[in-house]
Amino acid sequence: MSNLVIFDLDGVITSEEAYWDTAGLVLHELLYSPLYWNVGAANSAYHPVQTAEESRRVSRETLPEPLIVGLKARAVNSNWDTCYAGFCLYLIELLSLVPEPASLFPLQPEDKDWISAFRQQLAYIDPARVSVASLQPLDAPTLRGSRGIELLHCLNALASEVLGRPVDDVFARYSPSWKFCQRLFQEWYLGEQLYTQEYGQPPAQPGKPGCILFEQPLLPLEQIRTSLEALQAQGYMLGVATGRPGQEAILPLKNYGLLHYFAERHIVTDAEVARAEARMRERGMPMSLVKPHPFPFLAAADPTYEPDQPLPPRGSFVVVGDTTSDVQGAHAAGALVVAVLTGARTAEARTMLEQSQPDFTIADMTRVPAIMEQIDDLATIQRLQFTERHKAELLLQRWFALHMNLQTDSVTLTPKPVSLNSFNGIYRLGTEEYFFKTHVEEQGVLEEYYNAELLHKAGYNVVLPLRTVHEKGQQMVIYPVIRWPVMFDLMREVETGNTEHATVEVLAAAEKRECERLLHIYQTGLAASSAEEHAQAPIHQLFWHRLTGGRLNHFYEGKSVLLPGTTDTWFSFEEIKRFRWRINGVLQRYTLGELIERAKQVLDPAQATMTIVGHGDAHFGNVFLEQQQNYLYFDPAFAGRHSPLLDIVKPLFHNVFASWMYFPYAIEPDCLLEVAIQRQEQIIDVRYPFQLPAVRGAILQTKEHYLLKPLLSWLDSIGALPENWLDVLQSALLCCPLLTVNLFDLQRMPALISWLGLTYAVHMGNNGVTSWKIGENL
Incomplete structure (x- = not known):
């Protein structure tokens, strides 16, 4: 079911204009035909309109579009109900004008004799007094707040109020007067010939051509076909849930050449709904199953569904609709809802559609293939976890079903600042809980590997996953809980003064133990890799592929960033790349542009080198602290055999220098960064005290003493340290602040922190860690 997309028709694929014309023509005939009310007794004959243009004009004069749209916005979804609402409003108004309304009680608007008596009284009123403007407004106190079928029932109260007499059970869906209106509607919509074929008898008024003949698709047919074909190519099965009767739904789709795109067993019309209502009445459970009741959508998703059966899991299928009743009904069915704006023609209608809270809103149905790609994209879930967590969890629950055949009972995301390109959480299946984690790369992704077993064999303390998915761009790892x-949380607690769960000493001691373990793993596992072998290492996605695979351009090409302390002074990335940087009075050797070009060369994966088995992305967001002693790794998205120089970079920068990246708005108030632009000299002048909190300074000192310096010395001693080792480290460090997050995304971080990130990129690219300066440690 998770690969099923159910479409409403009117306002989405087919235009409702012909139905709206029909509703207005029904009311016009009722008002002015001698067979019915014949207001003013002005006509001895009634001649049905014959052309599309005449139908539109006469119809809209009688039932204006704003009134129709207002009813639609109030979830009066069925066009039969729309017509009937207009009928009721006109009838109530006319009853208030006739000389002896009491003689017409009890009201029987569908009865021939009653109509005759009503017509006689209407002959005494001035036809000029009968106008749309005189009708009771939809926001009348008695109707205010009512929606859908409830609004029709409230018309009884409105009639009682206007006429000063109790009116009970006259106005309702499926009442005798509703069926009377429905018959006239069908006469007008189908026309004399089709109506006679369908119902076995001619219309009461001959000569009706049939508004169905004037019907047009909502959008150009080629655009509709292309969109439906794209959805099928994506693997989706298509269905229909419409308030139209059977043939009225099927015939337009057939005429447009669209019917074959929809699976017959997943097409539900008013005919199927009426049959289900009849079954419920036979069981002594009368109820309305039309939208916004969820039944039409559930029956379209599962043809065997009955109204009293349990709902499928939330998000099991997708509904595309255009009205509040579509949104309400689809949500009640547990579906994801994509609302199109083609059916909401007024600002009020769009506001009410928005207030019904569809999951996604798009301009028209041609955007459905693109939105379905987003819905099925882990990157969408990663973004939404911070702003719309409930929606993200729903999408993930759907993703599990679609890609892992996993019907979860619940999914709970755990959004954390560390989740810059990932997400994690827990899902429940029965009484069992499981931990999940994924890494998302929106640009430059080749493939990802979760080689936990490789790490385990090499000596890492790593959580072995229970299950993995390795589809390109759709990776997921399932772990025991x-x-x-997590070290990331402990570091932040200590950094902000909370030592309840750990102290600087405890964390530094754990880092020391792990540095010693890593050095041992590196020394025992070092081996030569060819250029071809090294080029396949997943770790390069964190560095070289982000530089060359699209992320750099996606983040910054043609973009600008605000200068700190200003609201309208922007500085382009091209200028930032070109200008020289002076940091704390020291003119940096390379511009940012030169650093980027150097990094593309020295980080090129296709180079033979000495390699080790490494995690690659062992920042503290991917590390548990086990018994306050040992690091326990998880999420080895980039694990593999690669250069030890690259292996140490990500944890070095992110664990020590990157608090600003994870907590930009918390860091900003105390950030002492100063930026001045010397345009004539083409220099960016920056002053910033590179001071670390005590716990991060302790981690850096521990890492330098027990891993970084010993590693460099050992590699040099055995002739395995590349000549350009410093360029490699500096270039990889450049990528961490520049390409982990978009520094120009001012929704994600304030401008001052954007410039802090640029400063770190330039500083690290030119200098690396201070102790790595040439000649100081080798």
Whole structure:
């Protein structure tokens, strides 16, 4: 079911204009035909309109579009109901004008004799007094707040109020007067010939051509076909849930050449709904199953569904609709809802559609293939986890079903600042809980590997996954639930003064143990890799592929950033790349542009080198602290055999220098960065005290003493340290602040922190860590 997309028709694929014309023509005939009310007794004969143009004009004069749209916005979805609402409003108004309304009680608007008596009284009123403007407004106190079928029932109260006499059970869906209106509607919509074929008898008024003949698709047919074909190519099965009767739904789709795109068993019309209502009445459970009741959508998704059966899991299928009743009904059915704006023609209608809270809103149905790609994209879930967590969890629950055949009972995301390009959480299946984690690369992704077994064999303390998915761009790892705290959280607690769960000493000691373990793993596992072998290492996606695979351009090409302390002074990335940087009075050797070009060369994966088995992305967001002693790794999205120089970079920068990246708005108030632009000299002048909180300074010192310096010395001693080792480290460090997050995304971070990130990129690219300066440690 998760690959099913159910379309409403009117306002989405087919135009409702012909139906709206029909409703207005029904009311016009009722008002002015001698067979019915014959207001003013002005006509001895009634001649049905014959052309599309005449139908539109006469119809809209009687039932203006704003009134129709207002009814639609109030979830009066069925065009039969729209017509009937207009009928009721006109009838109530006319009853208030006739000389002896009491003689017409009890009201029987469908009865021939009653109509005759009503017509006689109407002959005494001035036809000029009968106008749309005189009708009771939809926002009348008695109707205010009512929606859908409830609005029709409230018309009884409105009639009682206007006429000063109790009116009970006259106005309702499926009442005798509703069926009377429905018959006239069908006469006008089908026309004399089709109506006679369908119902076995001619219309009461001959000569009706049939508004169905004037019907047009909502959008150009080629655009509709292309969109439906794209959805099928994506693997989706298409269905229909419409308030139209059977043939009225099927015939236009057939005439447009669209019917074959929809699976017959997943097409539900008013005919199927009426049959289900009849079954419920036979069981002594009378109820309305029309939209916004969820039944039409559930029956379209599962043809065997009955109204009293349990709902499928939330998000099991997708509904594309254009009205509040579509949104309400689809949500009640547990579906994801994509609302199109083609059916909401007024600002009020769009506001009410928005207030019904569809999951996604698009301009028209041609955007459905693109939105379905987003719905099925883990990158969408990653973004939404911070702003619309409930929606993100719903999409993920759907993703599990679609890609892992996993019907979860619940999914709970755990959004954290560390989740810059990932997300994690827990899903429940029965009484069991499981931890999940994924990494998302929106640009430059080749493939990802979760080589936990490789790490385990090499000696890493790593959580072995229970299950993995390795589809390109759709990676997921399932783990047993781990209750140990994550190092990222512990570091932040200590950094902000909370030592309840850990202290600087505890964390530094754990870092020391892990540095010693890593050095041992590196020394025992070092081996030569060819250029071809090294080029396949997943770790390059964190560096070289982000530089060359699209992320750099996606983030910054043609973009600008605000200068700190200003609201309208922007500085382009091209200028930032070209200008020289002076940091704390020291003119940097390379511009940012030169650093980027150097990095593209020295980080090129296709180079033979000495390699080790490494995690590659072992920042503290991917590390548990086990029993306050040992690091326990998870999420080895980039694990593999690669250069030890690259392996140490990500945890070095992110664990020590990157608090600003994860907590930009918390860091900003105390950030002492100063930026001045010397345009004539083409220099960016920056002053910033590179001071670290105590816990991060302790981690850096521990890492330098027990891993970085020993590693460089050992590699040099065995002739395995590349000549350009410093360029490699500096270039990889450049990528961490520049390409982990978009520094120009001012919704994600304030401008001052954007410039702090640029400063770190330039500083790291030119200098690396201070102790790495040439000649100081080798």
